[in-house]
Amino acid sequence: MTRIEMVSGVDILCLTAHPDDVEISAAGTVLHHAALGRTVGIVDLTVGELGTRGNGPLRQAEAEAARLVLGAAFRYQLDLPDGFFRADRETLMKVVEVVRRHRPRLVITNAVRDRHPDHGRASALVTEACFLSGLPKVVTTADGVPQAAHRPLHVLHMVQDRWIDPQVIVDVSAFWPRKLEALRCFASQFHDPESTEPLTPIAGREFFDVLEGRARAMGRLIGVEFGEGFTTARPVGVGDLLSLS
Numbered sequence: 053m054t055r056i057e058m059v060s061g062v063d064i065l066c067l068t069a070h071p072d073d074v075e076i077s078a079a080g081t082v083l084h085h086a087a088l089g090r091t092v093g094i095v096d097l098t099v100g101e102l103g104t105r106g107n108g109p110l111r112q113a114e115a116e117a118a119r120l121v122l123g124a125a126f127r128y129q130l131d132l133p134d135g136f137f138r139a140d141r142e143t144l145m146k147v148v149e150v151v152r153r154h155r156p157r158l159v160i161t162n163a164v165r166d167r168h169p170d171h172g173r174a175s176a177l178v179t180e181a182c183f184l185s186g187l188p189k190v191v192t193t194a195d196g197v198p199q200a201a202h203r204p205l206h207v208l209h210m211v212q213d214r215w216i217d218p219q220v221i222v223d224v225s226a227f228w229p230r231k232l233e234a235l236r237c238f239a240s241q242f243h244d245p246e247s248t249e250p251l252t253p254i255a256g257r258e259f260f261d262v263l264e265g266r267a268r269a270m271g272r273l274i275g276v277e278f279g280e281g282f283t284t285a286r287p288v289g290v291g292d293l294l295s296l297s
Contacts, residue, residue: 062125063090065156065204067147069174070100070134071115072238076254076263077210078160079122079231080224081280086123087227093154094119094127097147097174098134105249106240118237121230135170139177147181149192152199159204163212164283167253171212179207179285208282211270213253218281220288221270223297225277228267232260 064085066074074082074094082092096115101108112129119127130146137143151159161178162171184190186203193199211218224231235242240249243257253259270279274297290296 060153061091061155062093063156064092064158064160065151065154066092066094066160067097067150067174067178068160068162068210069097069168069170070103071096071111071129072100072118072235072241073162073171073210073212074160075118075231075234075238077163077212078280079234080227080267080278081160081222082122082124083227083230084222084224092122092124093156094122094124095150096127096129097132097137097177098170099129099131100134102134103241104252105247105255110240111238114238114240118234121234121237137170137173137177139173139180143177144181144184145192147178148185148190149194149199151182151185151204152192152202153194155202156204159207160282161207161209163214163216164209165214165216167213175209182207206288207285209285211281211283216283218270218273219284220282221274221279222282223271223274223276223278224267224280225271228278235260
């Protein structure tokens with residue numbers, strides 16, 4: 053286990069399929085909560101080795117550069133097989149171990165359905181693992197020591213390539229430039245006029261304009277400039293209705 057993997061409790065854990073999933077759909081949210089003093093960790097289920105552009109080691113390096121921009125406490129890859137991971141017992145237990153290691157209050161994961169099939173699979177996998185993590189009779193160990201059961205209070209699902217009506221929107225207006233800085237760490241994945249690699253849906257010149265339009269549409273719903281939207285695995289409670297924005 054690396055030093056960064058040994059970081060234990062965090063407030064928010066982002067558990068998503070690929071390096072750059074968080075940056076595309078939730079970087080502003082990570083930056084916003086880091087600015088509030090919340091601790092955030094990121095675990096990519098895969099290294100994105102099947103991506104049309106770049107390669108696994110390059111994307112790992114890009115992911116670490118983005119982590120520094122985002123101010124996340126740690127980031128590592130779980131090394132599940134890109135494109136081929138499934139919610140079998142072995143895989144679920146790996147994710148349960150991660151949830152119990154970091155004991156987040158809230159988990160952010162992929163969209164419940166999307167253009168890339170890994171996103172919907174990761175969403176279901178993480179949601180199921182978060183439930184199993186709360187069952188004391190599901191036994192896991194870390195470094196030979198039994199892990200205590202832990203279930204996050206909430207699992208939030210990002211809105212990614214395909215539009216899904218959000219149930220929760222975070223105002224990320226103050227962090228939009230920094231989000232773009234984090235995104236640009238993934239130079240292999242986005243528009244590069246010098247690149248000779250094949251064009252992909254996120255490598256076109258217009259993709260950042262699409263992201264901005266999406267964020268403006270989300271923001272407009274709550275009366276701010278830029279927003280990032282999420283759906284919830286269960287209803288969200290509120291202690292004071294007048295705190296709703």
